[in-house]
Amino acid sequence: MQRILLCDDEMMNRKLASKILVKEGYEVVEAENGEEALALLEKENFDLILMDLMMPVMDGFEATKKIKENENTATIPLIIISALSDKEAIHKGLSLGADEYLTKPFDLVEFRLRISNALKMSRLQNSKSEKEILSIMAKMAEYRDNETSQHTVRVGEFSALLAKLWGWKKERVELMRLTAPMHDVGKVGIADSILLKPGKLTEDEYEIMKAHAYIGYQLLTHKETPLLKLAAEIAYTHHEKYDGSGYPRGLKGDEIPESGAIVAIADVFDALTSERPYKKAFSIEKTIEILKDGSGKHFHPEMLSLFLENIDKVIAIKEAHKDVESF
Numbered sequence: 388m389q390r391i392l393l394c395d396d397e398m399m400n401r402k403l404a405s406k407i408l409v410k411e412g413y414e415v416v417e418a419e420n421g422e423e424a425l426a427l428l429e430k431e432n433f434d435l436i437l438m439d440l441m442m443p444v445m446d447g448f449e450a451t452k453k454i455k456e457n458e459n460t461a462t463i464p465l466i467i468i469s470a471l472s473d474k475e476a477i478h479k480g481l482s483l484g485a486d487e488y489l490t491k492p493f494d495l496v497e498f499r500l501r502i503s504n505a506l507k508m509s510r511l512q513n514s515k516s517e518k519e520i521l522s523i524m525a526k527m528a529e530y531r532d533n534e535t536s537q538h539t540v541r542v543g544e545f546s547a548l549l550a551k552l553w554g555w556k557k558e559r560v561e562l563m564r565l566t567a568p569m570h571d572v573g574k575v576g577i578a579d580s581i582l583l584k585p586g587k588l589t590e591d592e593y594e595i596m597k598a599h600a601y602i603g604y605q606l607l608t609h610k611e612t613p614l615l616k617l618a619a620e621i622a623y624t625h626h627e628k629y630d631g632s633g634y635p636r637g638l639k640g641d642e643i644p645e646s647g648a649i650v651a652i653a654d655v656f657d658a659l660t661s662e663r664p665y666k667k668a669f670s671i672e673k674t675i676e677i678l679k680d681g682s683g684k685h686f687h688p689e690m691l692s693l694f695l696e697n698i699d700k701v702i703a704i705k706e707a708h709k710d711v712e713s714f
Contacts, residue, residue, distance in 0.1 A: 389506055390414045390432065394424040394450065395439035395468065404437065404493070411499060421450025428460050435506055436465040438485070440476050448483060455484030464505045521569055521618060537710045538657055539568035544704045545653035545694075552693050553645065559617075566618035567650050570625045573603025597634045600626050617646055625650040628685045648687040652678070652694050655685070660705065671702065 391413050395401045405415045416431065418424040422445040424438070436454065440447035447467060454460045466487045467480035477488050487505055489498060546567035551560045574582055577599050581592045588596060603622030607615050624638065624647025631639030638647075659677060662668040669677070675695060682688045694701065 388412065388414045389434040390416065391435045391437060391502070392416050392418060392424060392427060392433040393437045394418040394421065394442070394447070395437070396420055396442040397439075400439070400491070404498075407493075407495070407498060408502065411502070413502075419444075421445030421447060421453075424450055425453060428454065428457075428463075433463055435502065436463055437468060437489075437502075438465055438480075439468045440473075440480055441469075448479060451480055451483045451485055466501065466505060518565060518614070521565060521614070537708050538661060539570075541657050541704060541708045542570060542650065542653045543568040544708065545656060545701060546649050548697070548700060548704065549649045549653065549690065549694050550645075552697060553649070553690060555645075562614055562617050563646065563649070566614060566621055566646075567653065569603070569607070569618045570621050570650050570654060571599060571603065572606060572618075573599035573601065573622055575606075576602035597626070600624075600635045620644050621646050621650050623647070625654060627651070629687050630684045632684075643687070645690075648690055652686055652691055655681075656694070656701065657705075661710065671698070 389412075391408055393401055393404055393408070393415050394417075395404070396419050401417050405417065408415045416427060416433070418427055420442045421438075424436070425445075427433075428436075438447045438451055438454075451465060451467065454463070454465060461484070464486045465484070466489055467477065467485040468489050468491060469476045469480065470491050477490075480488065487501060489501055543564045543566075547560050547564035550563040555563065577596060581588065581595055584592070600623055604619050607619035607622055623635070624644050627633035627636065627638040627643045627647055628651075629640060629643070629648070631637050633643075656674060656678065659669045659674040660671065675698065678686065678691060678695065682691050
């Protein structure tokens with residue numbers, strides 16, 4: 388449920404606006420002045436701020452200025468509220484960084500539409516920003532690893548295919564396509580001496596390498612959105628194994644989120660069928676044999692069966708996203 392901070396010193400105005408907003412399905416938190424609003428913003432998260440301008444203690448002008456100057460709150464859409472006749476106040480509020488304005492008394496249809504549109508625009512902007520951040524972080528991880536950018540793309544495509552076959556809804560399948568490439572982003576926190584070591588890792592080095600799952604989770608949990616939440620879940624769980632022998636938490640069976648179980652299959656398939664400086668690529672036949680041997684041990688058995696039943700589609704993705712030779 389989206390949360391709205393409503394700041395107005397007049398109780399009747401707050402109650403009227405709150406009643407409308409709650410009926411539209413929003414959660415509303417009320418503040419009587421700018422000072423109260425700032426205190427709430429320090430402790431809680433909001434998707435939209437409605438700010439009256441003329442208030443005691445701290446008026447809406449000062450509160451808006453402080454909110455827009457604070458990097459933690461500057462991106463929250465803020466709509467100022469003022470009397471229709473007070474154009475100067477509206478202009479001043481907008482100049483301080485307000486995103487939109489509403490005039491009192493409220494027109495019910497306009498009120499609903501302005502709120503809805505402001506929240507939609509915020510979601511679109513946040514989604515675009517998150518996608519750009521994920522893309523940048525994925526490239527950072529690629530530069531520090533022996534994997535290629537096409538590996539991450541293929542893992543995203545394989546994972547989206549399996550998620551769709553498993554019955555995920557279209558929107559969540561697209562989230563999988565975007566987030567699965569981030570599965571190893573935590574490797575940015577692993578030392579080069581371990582990450583790029585050409586030979587076999589020692590037991591101590593392997594323990595350090597395994598920390599990349601938790602590091603990736605930590606990198607991606609700073610904001611609770613569907614995109615970043617799924618990316619964090621995948622980073623944290625794609626090395627878990629169905630029999631409980633994986634890491635970092637030793638999850639077993641259905642304790643492993645579907646996202647992690649899906650990416651585990653996609654990641655291993657691509658690793659086995661890809662050539663790397665330290666290994667030759669396995670044939671599709673040999674890869675299928677290895678995957679089947681891991682059914683019920685490494686991999687979710689039903690998911691793996693579904694993946695292999697659609698191996699022609701998997702191979703088509705592999706062919707469409709071949710590694711580009713470097714010179």
